[in-house]
Amino acid sequence: MSDHRPRLSRAEQRRQTENRILAAARHLFATLGYDRTTIRGVAAAAEADPGLVMRYFGSKDALFARVAEVAPDRPVAGTPEEVAELLLASMADKLESDAPGALAMLRSMLTHPDTGDEVRAAIAEQQRQVAAALSTDDAVLRAGLIGALTVGVLLSRHLLHLEGVRDAGAAEIVSVLRPAVHAIAQGTAAPDPRRDH
Structure with a gap:
């Protein structure tokens, strides 16, 4: 029986992998903190190669910055x-x-x-x-x-x-x-x- 699902483009595959890595990093940074979270641990949790994590995000600091981005609050004004x-x-x-x-x-x-x-x-x-x-x-x-x-x-x-x-x-x-x-x-x-x- 053949699989009729459309094949994902490279860009879509990359996006899915990045999202898996970010979700894994978010969980590990939240539960373990910065110091105890490792690139290797994030890669294992995301079922990705550690080299891929480094290629997509560059460093642990850069990965953390993406995970912990602060969404801007609404402007504050009025009485x-x-x-x-x-x-x-x-x-x-x-x-x-x-x-x-x-x-x-x-x-x-x-x-x-x-x-x-x-x-x-x-x-x-x-x-x-x-x-x-x-x-x-x-x-x-x-x-x-x-x-x-x-x-x-x-x-x-x-x-x-x-x-x-x-x-x-x-x-x-x-x-x-x-x-x-x-x-x-x-x-x-x-x-x-x-x-x-």
């Missing part, structure tokens, strides 16, 4: 209230996705400092936009605190698997955090109770 809601929606998106690329990036940036450059650049750009939209004198601090809160929540869910954060729905987490993010974005602050004594 402080609107900015808070944009940031909460972005957080919900990141919480809902399985995000193996993000997990690979988070795990590896903690153990391999160079891999965090792209992430820091993306976060810094968003924080500049947030600070520009806030009307307080300490807008840079407030933007940084919202960024730190977001990174902490994502680390707690995707990497540390902290009880509660790991199992809650994205909508529930965002609902609990909404008053805090709005308070930070809108410039409200609680007085220090120690000053009353």
